[in-house]
Amino acid sequence: MDYAAVVALQILSGVATLVIVSLGLAVVFGMMRVINLAHGEFLMLGGYTAVLAYGRGVNLWIALLILPPVVVGIVGVVVERLLIRRLYGRMVDTMLATWGLSLALIGGVTMLFGNSVTGVSAPLGSFIIGRFHVSVYDLFLMLAAVVLSVAVWAVLKFTPAGLLARGTMQNAEMASALGVAPDRVYAVTFAAGAALSGLAGGLIAPISGVVPTMGTAYIAKAFITVITGGAAMLTGTLTASGLLGTVLTSFTFLTTPVFGEVALLIVAIVLLRLLPRGITGRFLRRAL
Amino acid sequence: MSRVPMAPGARTGLEIGAAVIVAAVAAVYLPQVLELFSLINATVWVSMAVLALSLGLVWGFGGILCFGQTAFFGLGGYTYAVASINFGDTTWAVPLALLMPTLLAAALGYLMFYGRISDVYMGVITLTTTLILFKFASSTAGDEWNIGEAPLGGFNGIPATPPLNFPLAPDQQLVPEQIFAVAVLCLVACYAIAKLVLRTRFGRVCVAIKENELRAELLGYDVRLHKLVMFALAGMMAGLAGVLFANCVFVSPTMFSLSYAGQVIIWVLVGGIGTLVGPVIGCVLVQMLTTYAGTLSWIDPNLLLGLVFMAAVVAVPKGLLPTASGLLARLTGRAQL
Numbered sequence: 036m037d038y039a040a041v042v043a044l045q046i047l048s049g050v051a052t053l054v055i056v057s058l059g060l061a062v063v064f065g066m067m068r069v070i071n072l073a074h075g076e077f078l079m080l081g082g083y084t085a086v087l088a089y090g091r092g093v094n095l096w097i098a099l100l101i102l103p104p105v106v107v108g109i110v111g112v113v114v115e116r117l118l119i120r121r122l123y124g125r126m127v128d129t130m131l132a133t134w135g136l137s138l139a140l141i142g143g144v145t146m147l148f149g150n151s152v153t154g155v156s157a158p159l160g161s162f163i164i165g166r167f168h169v170s171v172y173d174l175f176l177m178l179a180a181v182v183l184s185v186a187v188w189a190v191l192k193f194t195p196a197g198l199l200a201r202g203t204m205q206n207a208e209m210a211s212a213l214g215v216a217p218d219r220v221y222a223v224t225f226a227a228g229a230a231l232s233g234l235a236g237g238l239i240a241p242i243s244g245v246v247p248t249m250g251t252a253y254i255a256k257a258f259i260t261v262i263t264g265g266a267a268m269l270t271g272t273l274t275a276s277g278l279l280g281t282v283l284t285s286f287t288f289l290t291t292p293v294f295g296e297v298a299l300l301i302v303a304i305v306l307l308r309l310l311p312r313g314i315t316g317r318f319l320r321r322a323l
Numbered sequence: 324m325s326r327v328p329m330a331p332g333a334r335t336g337l338e339i340g341a342a343v344i345v346a347a348v349a350a351v352y353l354p355q356v357l358e359l360f361s362l363i364n365a366t367v368w369v370s371m372a373v374l375a376l377s378l379g380l381v382w383g384f385g386g387i388l389c390f391g392q393t394a395f396f397g398l399g400g401y402t403y404a405v406a407s408i409n410f411g412d413t414t415w416a417v418p419l420a421l422l423m424p425t426l427l428a429a430a431l432g433y434l435m436f437y438g439r440i441s442d443v444y445m446g447v448i449t450l451t452t453t454l455i456l457f458k459f460a461s462s463t464a465g466d467e468w469n470i471g472e473a474p475l476g477g478f479n480g481i482p483a484t485p486p487l488n489f490p491l492a493p494d495q496q497l498v499p500e501q502i503f504a505v506a507v508l509c510l511v512a513c514y515a516i517a518k519l520v521l522r523t524r525f526g527r528v529c530v531a532i533k534e535n536e537l538r539a540e541l542l543g544y545d546v547r548l549h550k551l552v553m554f555a556l557a558g559m560m561a562g563l564a565g566v567l568f569a570n571c572v573f574v575s576p577t578m579f580s581l582s583y584a585g586q587v588i589i590w591v592l593v594g595g596i597g598t599l600v601g602p603v604i605g606c607v608l609v610q611m612l613t614t615y616a617g618t619l620s621w622i623d624p625n626l627l628l629g630l631v632f633m634a635a636v637v638a639v640p641k642g643l644l645p646t647a648s649g650l651l652a653r654l655t656g657r658a659q660l
Contacts, residue, residue: 070443121637126443127388131592132636134390138585139629146623251581255451262444293462300455304431304448308438 037165050280059232065268075250081236111229265313386533399562428558480575595642
């Protein structure tokens with residue numbers, strides 16, 4: 036019984052982590068059709084921001100939740116201005132350029148901070164279920180995943196900014212004719228996606244350890260999740276996270292973490308063979 | 324020079340002939356002038372060039388965006404190492420090392436092409452495949468990960484990868500000079516095969532599919548099958564590159580790593596998509612640059628590679644060779660090469 040409860044909690048926290056690391060990518064890809072292969076490095080920058088700020092004596096929660104999205108959001112604006120802007124509509128070139136960015140960021144951070152693992156220990160302690168200790172931070176991550184999803188949904192659905200963004204993505208020319216500046220909307224959307232990635236980096240910093248190459252551990256999972264999700268970015272990301280997170284954590288329990296990821300990949304590829312447009316290409320098509 | 328256009332067959336023959344001559348000169352001359360260390364390095368570059376060529380073929384002529392060509396490269400290397408340790412002879416290890424990546428490519432290709440996944444997703448899926456293999460190979464430390472007599476060795480790989488021997492003569496191992504010659508031979512053979520395949524009906528249909536998939540399909544060609552075969556062929560070439568690489572270095576999970584996967588793309592991109600010589604030139608140029616960067620202490624090689632990558636995409640999207648030959652054509656007033 037205790038064991039079942041712990042496994043269930045682990046699966047939930049696996050799903051929550053997947054939602055958190057995929058959300059920024061989902062916003063950028065789902066809305067702008069920009070495949071950002073430097074997404075993992077945005078996470079990494081978020082993680083570094085959190086660790087460095089905490090090390091300089093900044094309050095832990097500010098270091099984890101406030102500074103990373105701000106810093107990475109600014110990085111996002113710069114990247115959009117200098118790189119992404121030149122390549123709109125050239126999907127493959129964008130992918131290649133952001134891959135270059137990814138390598139450059141890994142190299143740059145290695146030069147600045149070295150190749151060693153740093154980190155913050157998980158706050159909030161743990162509680163006990165029967166014989167097992169469960170980290171409260173895991174519960175916090177689940178809460179964060181829910182709050183973030185609801186926030187993204189609410190912003191897109193109910194705010195004027197969300198409406199402008201959705202309209203521009205659907206038909207940029209029409210939006211422009213109605214007096215909206217599409218390039219500004221693109222810039223803000225990309226920055227928002229980057230900020231979400233940065234926040235994700237801050238959130239996972241206590242559980243993953245921070246190294247220049249940490250992004251590579253998440254990029255594959257995040258992409259597979261977003262692609263499996265399909266066209267409706269939020270619903271897709273949530274359903275795909277639910278499915279793939281369960282597969283990942285279950286197989287991790289049964290075998291090893293590596294086989295968990297192998298199972299995740301295989302399930303995702305087979306699923307894409309059956310549903311080439313992703314889950315929301317077939318189900319829940321009208322969702323956001 | 325006469326301005327009469329050459330027949331395509333003659334031209335292919337001429338190009339292959341030129342490649343053979345260049346390769347023969349390199350294979351005979353370089354081992355005499357280079358020190359052993361440089362020669363082994365040159366062999367590594369040649370194996371990388373085979374890898375670049377395989378991607379140049381599948382991306383430039385098949386229109387298949389494969390970001391994980393290193394998956395086949397690494398699998399070829401690992402299969403070769405494991406099989407040759409177990410057999411005690413490399414004669415049958417090599418065909419096996421070509422077969423395994425071909426099968427992986429065929430399986431992956433079936434799921435992607437028959438699922439009609441768009442090219443961008445294809446890039447992500449192939450990239451994910453190589454990253455997963457990287458993780459898997461890195462986690463194979465310990466005795467439970469022996470395949471027969473070969474320990475997979477986790478992150479350290481298999482340092483005891485045996486070098487090639489003469490067919491059916493396990494005790495007659497090739498010396499580095501001979502391995503270099505074999506590598507150059509393989510590179511030329513791959514180039515010739517690619518050239519010839521592109522001359523066949525199959526190859527021309529592949530190019531047609533790349534140009535306009537829908538039109539090719541409406542004309543009655545089986546797009547999925549053509550792509551699958553092309554992908555498997557390039558997978559086999561990448562496996563061969565892995566075998567060559569295993570012969571001059573040794574196999575380790577880095578063969579699957581993100582930075583290798585990225586480098587292959589950069590080579591092809593810098594050299595020129597849609598050419599076969601371009602990727603080889605791009606490979607050599609970028610390798611020279613990274614080797615040079617490795618001697619500088621103040622800049623990280625990844626940073627430099629990344630910058631080159633971005634610059635290539637933004638500034639020379641066509642690649643060096645097509646840009647250069649376009650310039651040349653304009654200067655001499657002749658039709659484009």
